[in-house]
Amino acid sequence: MSTLYQISTSSALVEGVYSGSVCSSVLLEHGDFGLGTFEGLDGEMVILDSQIYQVADRVRHRTDDFLVPFASITHFRARSSFEIDNVACLKGIDLACDQQRISDNLFYALRLDGIFETIHARAVHTVPQNTRLLDAAKTQSEFHFENIEGTLVGFWSPGYSSSFSVPGYHLHFISKDRTKGGHVLDCTTQKLKAGIQVLSEYDIRLPDSGPFLTTNLSKDPASDLAKTE
Numbered sequence: 001m002s003t004l005y006q007i008s009t010s011s012a013l014v015e016g017v018y019s020g021s022v023c024s025s026v027l028l029e030h031g032d033f034g035l036g037t038f039e040g041l042d043g044e045m046v047i048l049d050s051q052i053y054q055v056a057d058r059v060r061h062r063t064d065d066f067l068v069p070f071a072s073i074t075h076f077r078a079r080s081s082f083e084i085d086n087v088a089c090l091k092g093i094d095l096a097c098d099q100q101r102i103s104d105n106l107f108y109a110l111r112l113d114g115i116f117e118t119i120h121a122r123a124v125h126t127v128p129q130n131t132r133l134l135d136a137a138k139t140q141s142e143f144h145f146e147n148i149e150g151t152l153v154g155f156w157s158p159g160y161s162s163s164f165s166v167p168g169y170h171l172h173f174i175s176k177d178r179t180k181g182g183h184v185l186d187c188t189t190q191k192l193k194a195g196i197q198v199l200s201e202y203d204i205r206l207p208d209s210g211p212f213l214t215t216n217l218s219k220d221p222a223s224d225l226a227k228t229e
Helices: 010-014 024-028 090-098 133-139 222-228
Strands: 003-007 033-037 044-048 051-055 059-062 070-074 080-087 107-123 141-157 168-175 181-199 201-205
Touching: 010 070, 010 133, 024 070, 033 141, 044 070, 044 141, 044 168, 044 181, 051 168, 051 181, 080 090, 090 107, 090 168, 090 181, 107 168, 141 181
Parallel strands: 003 201
Antiparallel strands: 003 070, 033 044, 033 070, 044 051, 051 059, 080 181, 107 141, 107 181, 141 168, 168 181
């Protein structure tokens, strides 16, 4: 059975709970492929081939042990492989991957490799605790890359999961030379090699101390997540 292991929830992230709760070494015990963020919202996390990369104004390969506030990870083993041709925008990738999903009620991991004609990406900055995600996104850095080879690491989550996951497609990019990356806002490419994995078991580790215990998480975060995506 393929398991998605997650630290904290999307609703906590939206409400500004950015304090770390699980060590990165523990996170890597649960997979080799994933995404997330860092304490204080200090950049975008990309996990590829069991390596953690921190994407902010530059890319850092993190080999130290640190606390993670929010991340999702799995042992990536593609159920099927396919190619995507003539991508004019990110929506084209979404539509191609939609055809590979067997249900709208399961979770999926997606890996897409290729040369991108353009990539539009962003990375969040460190913000004070309790700064809501919508406000934090106003100060994010945006990047435009051209003719760059790399990998999209991502997940697709059902609409019903908005209180704990990020509904729809959530993709981060890392270049082949591991010097550029970010949360993907748009892209164009002629050809991608893609793999998809069904995830039918979900394991969430909730923080047992800190602001998570007292923050009001009753609001549905779906609208805020859509705006930040």
